[in-house]
Amino acid sequence: MPKFQPPRGTRDFMPEDMSRRQYVLDTFRRVFESFGFRPMDTPAFESWELLSKKGGGGEGIKDEIYYFKDKSDRELGLRFDLTVPLARVAAGNPQLQLPFKRYQISKVWRYDRPQAGRMREFVQADSDIVGTAGMEADAECIAVAVEALRALGFRKLEVRLNNRKILNALVESVNIPGKKAPEVFRILDKTGKAPRSEIIGELKRSGIDAGRVTKLMKLIDVSGAPEKTLPRIGRMLAGIGTAEDGTRGLEQIVTIAKSYGIDKCIKIDLSLVRGLEYYTGPIFEVSAKAKRQVGSVAGGGRYDNLIEMYGGKPTPATGISFGIERIFEVMCAENMFAEVKPKTSVFVVSVNDDAAVRGESIVIAQKLRSSGVDAETDLMGRDLRKQLDYANRRQIPFVLIVGPDEMKTGRFTMKEMKTGREKKAGLENLVKKLKDETGITS
Amino acid sequence: MPKFQPPRGTRDFMPEDMSRRQYVLDTFRRVFESFGFRPMDTPAFESWELLSKKGGGGEGIKDEIYYFKDKSDRELGLRFDLTVPLARVAAGNPQLQLPFKRYQISKVWRYDRPQAGRMREFVQADSDIVGTAGMEADAECIAVAVEALRALGFRKLEVRLNNRKILNALVESVNIPGKKAPEVFRILDKTGKAPRSEIIGELKRSGIDAGRVTKLMKLIDVSGAPEKTLPRIGRMLAGIGTAEDGTRGLEQIVTIAKSYGIDKCIKIDLSLVRGLEYYTGPIFEVSAKAKRQVGSVAGGGRYDNLIEMYGGKPTPATGISFGIERIFEVMCAENMFAEVKPKTSVFVVSVNDDAAVRGESIVIAQKLRSSGVDAETDLMGRDLRKQLDYANRRQIPFVLIVGPDEMKTGRFTMKEMKTGREKKAGLENLVKKLKDETGITS
Numbered sequence: 001m002p003k004f005q006p007p008r009g010t011r012d013f014m015p016e017d018m019s020r021r022q023y024v025l026d027t028f029r030r031v032f033e034s035f036g037f038r039p040m041d042t043p044a045f046e047s048w049e050l051l052s053k054k055g056g057g058g059e060g061i062k063d064e065i066y067y068f069k070d071k072s073d074r075e076l077g078l079r080f081d082l083t084v085p086l087a088r089v090a091a092g093n094p095q096l097q098l099p100f101k102r103y104q105i106s107k108v109w110r111y112d113r114p115q116a117g118r119m120r121e122f123v124q125a126d127s128d129i130v131g132t133a134g135m136e137a138d139a140e141c142i143a144v145a146v147e148a149l150r151a152l153g154f155r156k157l158e159v160r161l162n163n164r165k166i167l168n169a170l171v172e173s174v175n176i177p178g179k180k181a182p183e184v185f186r187i188l189d190k191t192g193k194a195p196r197s198e199i200i201g202e203l204k205r206s207g208i209d210a211g212r213v214t215k216l217m218k219l220i221d222v223s224g225a226p227e228k229t230l231p232r233i234g235r236m237l238a239g240i241g242t243a244e245d246g247t248r249g250l251e252q253i254v255t256i257a258k259s260y261g262i263d264k265c266i267k268i269d270l271s272l273v274r275g276l277e278y279y280t281g282p283i284f285e286v287s288a289k290a291k292r293q294v295g296s297v298a299g300g301g302r303y304d305n306l307i308e309m310y311g312g313k314p315t316p317a318t319g320i321s322f323g324i325e326r327i328f329e330v331m332c333a334e335n336m337f338a339e340v341k342p343k344t345s346v347f348v349v350s351v352n353d354d355a356a357v358r359g360e361s362i363v364i365a366q367k368l369r370s371s372g373v374d375a376e377t378d379l380m381g382r383d384l385r386k387q388l389d390y391a392n393r394r395q396i397p398f399v400l401i402v403g404p405d406e407m408k409t410g411r412f413t414m415k416e417m418k419t420g421r422e423k424k425a426g427l428e429n430l431v432k433k434l435k436d437e438t439g440i441t442s
Numbered sequence: 443m444p445k446f447q448p449p450r451g452t453r454d455f456m457p458e459d460m461s462r463r464q465y466v467l468d469t470f471r472r473v474f475e476s477f478g479f480r481p482m483d484t485p486a487f488e489s490w491e492l493l494s495k496k497g498g499g500g501e502g503i504k505d506e507i508y509y510f511k512d513k514s515d516r517e518l519g520l521r522f523d524l525t526v527p528l529a530r531v532a533a534g535n536p537q538l539q540l541p542f543k544r545y546q547i548s549k550v551w552r553y554d555r556p557q558a559g560r561m562r563e564f565v566q567a568d569s570d571i572v573g574t575a576g577m578e579a580d581a582e583c584i585a586v587a588v589e590a591l592r593a594l595g596f597r598k599l600e601v602r603l604n605n606r607k608i609l610n611a612l613v614e615s616v617n618i619p620g621k622k623a624p625e626v627f628r629i630l631d632k633t634g635k636a637p638r639s640e641i642i643g644e645l646k647r648s649g650i651d652a653g654r655v656t657k658l659m660k661l662i663d664v665s666g667a668p669e670k671t672l673p674r675i676g677r678m679l680a681g682i683g684t685a686e687d688g689t690r691g692l693e694q695i696v697t698i699a700k701s702y703g704i705d706k707c708i709k710i711d712l713s714l715v716r717g718l719e720y721y722t723g724p725i726f727e728v729s730a731k732a733k734r735q736v737g738s739v740a741g742g743g744r745y746d747n748l749i750e751m752y753g754g755k756p757t758p759a760t761g762i763s764f765g766i767e768r769i770f771e772v773m774c775a776e777n778m779f780a781e782v783k784p785k786t787s788v789f790v791v792s793v794n795d796d797a798a799v800r801g802e803s804i805v806i807a808q809k810l811r812s813s814g815v816d817a818e819t820d821l822m823g824r825d826l827r828k829q830l831d832y833a834n835r836r837q838i839p840f841v842l843i844v845g846p847d848e849m850k851t852g853r854f855t856m857k858e859m860k861t862g863r864e865k866k867a868g869l870e871n872l873v874k875k876l877k878d879e880t881g882i883t884s
Contacts, residue, residue, distance in 0.1 A: 002530075002535075002753060002754075003533065003534075003752065003753025004488075004489060004491070004530045004533065004534065004752055004753060005483065005489075005530075005534060006485050006493045006530075007485060007489055007512070007516065007518055008516065009483070010485035010487070011529075012482070012483065012485070012531055013482060013483040013484075014482060014531075014535075015481060015482055015544060016479030016480075016485050018480070018481040018482055019480060019481060023480055023482070028734050029518070033785050033786075033816055033818070034811040034816045035816075035818065036810070036816060036817070036818035037817075038457035038458075038461060038785055039455075039457060039460040039464055040454070040455060040456060040457055040460055041454065041455040041460050041463070042447050042454050042455075042484060043449060043452035043453070043454070043563050044520075044549060044551070044563060045449055045452070045508075046446075046448075046449060047446060047447075049446070050446045066487075066510060067510065068508060068510030069449070070449070070508070070553070071553060074449065074450065074507075075514065076449055078486075083462065086445045087456075088447075089449075089454055089456075091444060091446065092444030092445075092446065093444075093456075097832075097836065098822065099821050099822060101612075102457060103739075107486060111512070121485050121486065121487075129821060131822070132823075134821055134822065134824050136800075136819075136820075136821045136823075137821045140609060140819075140821060143808075147811070155860075165656075188858070192640075193701040196741060198792055199521070202506055209542045217556065237635075242699075246622070248604060252505060255797065255801075256800075256801070256804065259800075259801035259802070259803070259804035259805050259808075260804055260808060261808065284643075305778055307454075310444025310445065311446060311602030312444075322477070337661055340537070343475050343478070343480055344475075344478040355697065357706075358578075358701075359697075359698070359701035360700065360701070362701035362702055363701050365526060365702075366585075366701075366702060366703065369476040369477070369589070374475055374476045374477075375476070375477075375478070376476060376477065376478035376543075377578075377582075378578075379541050379571060379574045379576055379579045380540065380541060380574050380583065381576055381578075382577065387824060390539075393539060394539065415677045416545060438447070
């Protein structure tokens with residue numbers, strides 16, 4: 001048992017895992033940037049006042065933050081998401097050029113009870129669009145999600161889509177008072193996670209009579225392809241203003257999604273609530289099938305009041321957040337990392353311990369590096385055989401052998417470790433072959 | 443005055459700055475990987491017991507950590523460097539394949555009084571080699587530093603090199619007891635930062651008589667090119683075992699540095715101490731000249747006892763740490779970011795508000811993205827002129843114009859914003875031109 005371990009709820013990522021994680025994060029970065037999102041960074045901790053503000057994360061969030069004081073007794077906490085810092089930045093920078101399209105890929109921390117697949121430290125990747133109320137922005141966030149997950153190899157993506165305006169209309173249609181809506185949403189958010197009977201029970205305990213609970217449950221059961229489902233919702237909630245506004249918004253998103261070529265992924269689902277209080281418009285959640293059903297890997301929605309709540313001008317905004325840990329876990333389990341190559345291409349072997357040979361190996365390695373080929377040399381004073389063993393264990397695909405003869409002739413033997421095939425040639429030729437084999441284009 | 447701001451000692455990085463920071467971090471990553479270093483990640487916080495362990499950071503470190511408790515009253519703190527977590531991982535994983543060459547680029551936090559250029563949250567980039575006592579490893583760390591800084595555009599690099607073994611011998615040679623050495627080193631570490639008279643005063647106050655202080659100060663003044671300086675040190679400290687061992691180590695590093703082509707950067711400097719107590723062998727610090735003298739931007743050394751101190755087997759290790767904030771600050775001030783291109787290559791303009799035109803713009807943008815060209819479309823319902831204004835303000839280099847005529851003919855006008863030059867052609871041709879112009883090779 002090691003003397004020191006990572007704190008409870010956290011873990012280390014050793015190089016093999018971390019290389020894979022970087023591949024995932026790089027893919028998100030590339031897709032975000034392909035849509036014109038640009039990176040932003042904010043501090044790991046924020047003022048406690050900001051973090052604990054009602055609406056930032058709903059009730060109970062206070063118990064879920066790592067809280068501490070600085071030496072001037074300022075109350076601070078580790079951030080629990082990337083939306084609150086964005087709202088702070090948007091509120092504090094009224095001169096921002098709009099639309100402000102930013103992405104942020106960073107760690108966040110929550111004080112949950114640690115459980116399988118749920119850590120206290122985890123990475124989120126968020127892309128948000130600040131400054132437009134247009135449904136083009138919501139549609140773009142959904143498109144980003146589909147593109148990013150496809151780029152990672154996920155197939156059979158499903159985007160469940162709802163609108164808080166429709167949910168508000170639902171609640172109104174069964175005569176539940178508007179101020180009770182947040183509580184009702186919090187209960188309905190358990191759909192799919194808790195048994196239906198439990199949800200019904202909770203709704204009743206919250207003071208809604210059985211008749212209205214039945215009506216409500218029937219309404220949120222409505223789901224299906226947009227072409228059929230949106231007109232049906234229109235009929236169901238005819239005459240309630242927010243419902244019309246809400247369905248029109250979803251219709252616009254679906255129309256735009258056709259141009260993105262992603263409309264077939266979209267399913268309207270009135271049981272989708274998403275827990276956070278701050279949503280004001282369309283909300284969405286993306287699930288994927290790898291070999292087996294994966295569940296939700298991304299979610300988001302529109303939050304037109306949040307920036308004002310943090311002291312800014314009224315500023316509409318929408319965004320999506322990717323659960324990197326879940327995505328990573330699934331990709332590991334489903335062996336979706338075939339493409340990630342070992343990082344080092346060549347091990348330059350010194351045939352003996354002569355300083356001139358060792359020196360020449362370093363010279364060769366430096367030449368390889370300057371040609372864009374990653375290379376290692378021995379640092380352990382190992383003999384020829386042990387150097388080959390090391391290259392093998394590290395799964396370095398090629399070794400290049402340097403000895404006195406090679407130094408005289410300028411011709412080196414390069415061996416492909418997997419096949420055992422050898423090629424003897426001048427360095428320039430070998431570099432060319434290596435670049436072909438490892439797909440380096442620079 | 444915004445209602446909420448980043449906590450004292452921290453800052454936000456808005457997209458323009460953050461893109462530049464990513465360029466810096468990507469460069470480090472590329473150079474680290476070209477030498478076969480692989481990424482690792484550890485939690486932002488560690489157990490307080492680990493962080494506050496003497497030797498991890500010398501005296502006073504306890505006052506410089508953000509400390510907090512979790513809900514089970516576990517004592518935790520935000521990490522103040524990346525070496526302590528590495529030592530924990532190495533101690534806890536005795537099965538690690540050696541050499542274990544890892545890099546980590548992450549935030550660390552220190553409770554310093556905030557001052558110009560010194561924040562409480564900052565990024566470090568570390569590369570370390572665990573498992574070999576050979577000077578090849580120290581030389582490689584120095585080579586990584588030179589390569590990385592050159593890749594960023596720094597010139598006139600100077601690597602100041604010393605060895606704790608020589609410093610121990612120096613102290614011994616003037617008859618200062620060995621147990622006093624850490625205190626003496628802490629005072630000598632101020633060389634170059636504090637006036638000489640202050641250092642002399644402190645040494646005297648620590649109980650060393652004036653004669654020995656004079657001798658000591660004369661010894662640490664020795665510096666210069668390795669060929670002359672190392673033999674001179676050999677003569678000065680002849681007969682003191684650790685001195686011989688120390689100079690031999692530096693000679694080896696200088697010899698290996700010749701193969702790396704970086705020996706001209708190296709200067710022996712006996713006044714280099716580096717504050718941390720845990721160093722046991724070679725220590726080094728890299729400074730650069732941009733247009734003006736920059737000062738130290740990287741530093742490191744050998745710490746052969748640290749992993750054992752954290753409960754591991756005796757395991758030699760060496761490494762180097764880059765001060766990303768300082769590097770970034772200098773690169774901004776010296777305008778060293780000419781190469782960082784704006785991220786979005788094309789803005790696809792819709793000539794009017796017709797849904798078909800807007801839809802076609804999205805279709806075109808998606809085609810550009812799938813060809814590897816970053817593209818944006820309007821999300822604000824702006825008219826033609828305002829879309830062009832936006833593209834201009836964002837410094838997006840090209841616009842591609844979509845209207846009813848273009849949709850009919852399949853030929854689109856692309857305009858280079860800087861020159862005003864236009865080209866009308868089919869999409870495939872335009873993509874080709876864009877890829878040529880923006881240097882996209884994929």
